[in-house]
Amino acid sequence: RRTGALAVFCAQLIVNGLWPLLFFRAEWFFLSFLWILALWLLLCWMLVEFHKIRPIAAWLQIPYFLWTSFAAVLNGAVWLLNR
Numbered sequence: 393r394r395t396g397a398l399a400v401f402c403a404q405l406i407v408n409g410l411w412p413l414l415f416f417r418a419e420w421f422f423l424s425f426l427w428i429l430a431l432w433l434l435l436c437w438m439l440v441e442f443h444k445i446r447p448i449a450a451w452l453q454i455p456y457f458l459w460t461s462f463a464a465v466l467n468g469a470v471w472l473l474n475r
Contacts, residue, residue, distance in 0.1 A: 393441075397442055397444070397445055400434060400437050400441050404434035404435055407427065407431045408431055410427070411428055414427055415428075415467060421470050422471050424471075425464070428463060428467050432461065435453070435457050436457075439453055439454075
C-alpha cells in the first residue's frame with residue numbers, strides 16, 4: 393500500500409513541477425489547463441491512497457488540494473479570456 397501511495401505522490405509531484413513551465417514559460421494556457429486537471433485527479437487519487445494508510449496524512453493535504461483547485465479555476469479563466 394505504501395509503495396502505491398508513494399508512486400502516486402511522486403507522479404503528482406512531477407506533474408506539479410511541469411505545470412509552471414507550460415503555463416508561465418510556454419504560455420500554453422489550454423494545455424496547462426488540461427495538465428492541471430490531470431494534477432487535480434492525481435491529487436484526488438493521492439488523498440484516497442493516503443487516507444487508506446493514515447487518515448491524518450490525507451487531511452493534511454487538503455490545503456494543497458484547495459490551492460490546486462483555485463489555480464485550476466484561474467488557469468481556466470486565463471485560457472478563456474485569451475482565446
